Amino acid sequence: MHKSWLLPIIVAGIAAIGVAMLGTTITDLGPWYQSLEKPGWTPADPVFGIAWTLIFALAAVAGVSAWRAAPSTRVSDTIIGLFALNGFLNILWSLIFFRMQRPDWAFAELLLLWLSVGALIIFCGRYSRLAALALLPYLGWVSIAGALNWQVIELNGPFG
Template sequence: MKQSWLLPVLVAAIFALGVAFLGGTITDLGSWYEALRKPDWTPPGPAFGLIWTVVFASTALAGVTAWRKSPTTRSSDVLIGLFALNGFLNILWSLIFFRIQRPDWAFGELLLLWLSIAALLVACWRRSTVAGLLMLPYLAWVTIAGALNWQVIVLNGPFG
């Protein structure tokens, strides 16, 4: 009988919630952020929470699906490492953008975050087409977030 889904799902859910919680506590939508000029196509505030919920849920499910399809322990360890790196980069972007208030530096970091998502997408896809497809919302959202970040720089820079 195949290994139970329960433990991997719980671990992935706890990791996703941890990244979301840390990123959320770092995100400060106070006066500095409100004063920034943003593009007209910026989603309304409540949309961000909904979008991130979908992204974290689909990413966690992709991780579990790909992990279960990993052919070796080393392969699953590499996958876990890619997810850990990605979680770190996700939190780091919020720290740089909102706490350090440097959208210009955050954009550079976002390029690394985007590359980590692309690496995860490839790693997941190699193990399971479904897992790869589940990574697409994350890549799409961070691409949009990158365009938003860039427009904040254009509309408000220079920073520092």
């Protein structure tokens, strides 16, 4: 492996693991979550861990690919900033949904998360087709999460 790839891979891997660990720490599948009525198509709990592991691995690949293809420092800084914003929004959703127990507010925040994934796909796709393709499962999963979040609101609301 070429040395110029090593540092971005390490940084992207650490960032992905950090976001995943924070999200996991905030996610509480305890009594409150278990008591929520959920639609019949809700994936089994282990599916979420598998999906997020794959999504974060693909996001790291996308980040490295786009960053390496960036034509300037300004573009590479923008890519890093977009990924940082996305990581923040990802963690924030878990905080609002699980810790604050506000699926209604979490749904509004999830719309921002979905837009941030879309922005990553569009911006990174300008420089790396691989990056855009690697982020498509993330957009799909956030779309599924949004539909599930909405169903939880309809089946259990109002909240607060």
